[in-house]
Amino acid sequence: MAFDREVDLLVVGTGAGALVAALRAAKAGAEVLVVEKGALWGGTSATSGGGIWIPGSHLAAQAGHPDDLDEAFGYVRRLTAPNVSDEQIRAYVDNAHRMLEWVEREADVHYAALPYPDYYPETEGSREGYRTHLMPGEVDARTMDRAAFDTMQRASPAASLWGRINWKLAETHMVLFRPKGWMKVIVKVMAGYWLDIPQRLRSPRDRRLTLGTALLAQLRKALDRTGAEVWLDSPLLGLIEEKGRVAGATVRHDGRELRIGARRGVILAAGGFERNAAMRAAHLPGAPQPQASGSQVNNEGDALLAAQKLGAAVRNLDSAWWAPxxxxxxxxxxxxxxxxxxxxxxxxxxxxxxxxxxxxxxxxxxxxxxxxxxxxxxxxxxxxxxxxxxxxxxxxxxxxxxxxxxxxxxxxxxxxxxxxxxxxxxxxxxxxxxxxxxxxxxxxxxxxxxxxxxxxxxxxxxxxxxxxxxxxxxxxxxxxxxxxxxxxxxxxxxDIGTNGGLVTDGTGRVLSEGGGAIPGLYAVGNLAASVMGYSYPGAGATLGPAMTFGWLAAADAVRANEPG
Missing domain, CATH: 3.90.700.10 (Succinate dehydrogenase/fumarate reductase flavoprotein, catalytic domain)
Structure with a gap:
């Protein structure tokens, strides 16, 4: 079958799960193409707090709070839906801390384990801290490619002052509760913003990146160093099946419909369907308004619908990460x-x-x-x-x-x-x-x-x-x-996104309605039915699984999906 372009791995979406997947494959020597529907990359991940829920991390142990993976497994198992398999939960719990160590090493991402309690303290296996990890530092956008910074999703208005000035969590605490020295903190932050004269003359955007934007900046810089391509304004139009496996996808790019071949697989990481009014009406009738979602505006379920056309199974489409x-x-x-x-x-x-x-x-x-x-x-x-x-x-x-x-x-x-x-x-x-x-x-x-x-x-x-x-x-x-x-x-x-979607296994492979894996097709992030089911065990239980299963899916695609 003729393609307009062939790569080893095609990644659809540009959130944290997508970039981790693309980075791992590229680091393994694969030729990777990342496509993004919108004009801005970073997905809902960039608008988030950037936290990840990681049981058993080395950072928690270093902070004096070692975790027990069996306890963490039991905690998630008690909270999640019965239709989530033990295999999938175990894959997450056993590999999340390995993914964290890998992104620290390969993308220079620096997290800290925080004394941030799990959300269900009444459930056996919960902990009063050190499973939630956050990036306490900041990233200077001047270390990024200028075009990549200019086309990055903006921070959420809820996580910035006047929608312009970015905050770190510690700074937010200082401003809220005003302990001794709080005024120095706010003056320093404000001065750093206003004294960045070249940027103020160019744009109101803050070049000091924090929270989700800091995470995405580090992942993007690492990916750019591999030579992987990122196409913006390039929506997925459909998946291409050849000889019983997903061989690529049709993508609109530069005004043309292109057939992109993917020798080792396609990883779908394009977010949920929370911005699709028809799908919300069908599956979330109690919350039908797309504008009530806090997610970015392009999450309309395109990749979910494309996979369903190939017989992909779905689970818990009535579920979302709910929020006032x-x-x-x-x-x-x-x-x-x-x-x-x-x-x-x-x-x-x-x-x-x-x-x-x-x-x-x-x-x-x-x-x-x-x-x-x-x-x-x-x-x-x-x-x-x-x-x-x-x-x-x-x-x-x-x-x-x-x-x-x-x-x-x-x-x-x-x-x-x-x-x-x-x-x-x-x-x-x-x-x-x-x-x-x-x-x-x-x-x-x-x-x-x-x-x-x-x-x-x-x-x-x-x-x-x-x-x-x-x-x-x-x-x-x-x-x-x-x-x-x-x-x-x-x-x-x-909500901050839907979390029901495509059924996957412990490596992120998409399963068919008959139960077997669809060769060459993976799904991670909010596009995939969450390993957490209807629950939200702790802060970072969205990005943590997205990045972990992105990491696992890329490894499986590069290792196991070579043709022949």
Missing amino acids: VFRIPGEDRGRLSTVERALPYSIIVNQAGRRYANEALSYHRFGEAMMAKNAPGAATDPSWLVFDSRYRARYPAGPVIPGFPDWMLSAAVRKVLVKAPTIEALAAKMQVDPTVLRATVDRFNMMVAQGRDEDFGRGDAAYDRLYGDPRVAPNPTLGSLAEAPFYAIPIHLG
């Missing part, structure tokens, strides 16, 4: 809420004016609560984040930035933010029964005075307290709503 989000008029995606819900002087209520869950839960678990508690007359989408003037002065509420008076907020933010001198007046503006909201606030304030949330246990778990204010005692997540004026902002059910 702020939706600001004019923005093309939801802003993930992580910190805001655990901070004192605030509660979240449904449209009846009642609390319905522990606000400080991880975002996936709180999103699940939003779905489970949604009911006629007590709808949870949207809910309301309600807070008082102390919260307003000290903490962010999505785009509502402390230290800036209300009139300085953007017109779009002022359009959704509600403010009133009393709880009853606030309830009227929220179209909530004032009597019910007043009773909810009074009960919450009574529990705050006692130091414990008797209704939902907010602040009981180590994870809850992670984002609480350490200056507030005895419970850093609890503070009364008592000081006027009072505020409320809608908080919607969203």
Whole structure:
């Protein structure tokens, strides 16, 4: 069969899983081509915090917190869906730490194991830290190819100041809770941004890359050094099957439909289908709005549909990485809420004016609560984040930035933010029964005075307290709503991507509806049905498996899929 171009390995997508796969294959001597649907590369990975959930890492051991892989396996097994195989879980748990060591060595990626608790502390095998890993440092974009930097996905508005200035996690903590020396930190960050005169004259983008953009920058630099090609504006149109195996794909590039041959296989790493309205309506009817997703806009399930045409099996298409989000008029995606819900002087209520869950839960678990508690007359989408003037002065509420008076907020933010001198007046503006909201606030304030949330246990778990204010005692997540004026902002059910998709084995090979592997075809990341099933065991449980199975898939393709 004639092809317009032939390579050893074709990788579809440019997120972290895709780049790890491409890098491993290229390092093994394979000729690699990476194609990206959009004009920007990096996928949703670049808009993320860049964290990875890695059991049993050498970094955790070096920090004095060695992990047990069998305990980690048991923890995931108890949480994940029954239709996820032991083989797939074991492949992840046993290889994630090996992948981490490899990217450290081959891509100069520097992670640290953090005292960041797992999300299900009540489940046997969970740990109060050191499975979540984050890059604590930064990457100077001047070390990148200029064109690669210019075409990189931007950081999420939720992870940057004014959508421009990038933050590290430690800096966010300093600005939030203002310990001694916090002003020096913010002055240094701001000065670094504004004094980069050549870049300010050229673009508002920050050349100091952090979190997900830092990870993607390091992976891209390493890949570029191998000579592998990355094509942008090159959507996948379909897969090519030849003699019972996937032999390549049709891709639109430079206005032409090209047949790309892939001698050793095709790795699909093009993200989920969260931006496809029709697919959401069919599989996620409880959350049908693509604009509520926090992911980048090109994830429309193209690769998933292409694989299904070849008989690929799918699993858990009704699943997503759920999250409460702020939706600001004019923005093309939801802003993930992580910190805001655990901070004192605030509660979240449904449209009846009642609390319905522990606000400080991880975002996936709180999103699940939003779905489970949604009911006629007590709808949870949207809910309301309600807070008082102390919260307003000290903490962010999505785009509502402390230290800036209300009139300085953007017109779009002022359009959704509600403010009133009393709880009853606030309830009227929220179209909530004032009597019910007043009773909810009074009960919450009574529990705050006692130091414990008797209704939902907010602040009981180590994870809850992670984002609480350490200056507030005895419970850093609890503070009364008592000081006027009072505020409320809608908080919607969203996601950071779907996580149901193609069924794969322990090396990332796509399985057919009949159960066997489809030769030459692999899937990783949110395109593949998650090894975590419907659960989200800890921070980084999206990128960790994407990178690990990308690493495994590339090795299998280069080793096992040579023709003949």
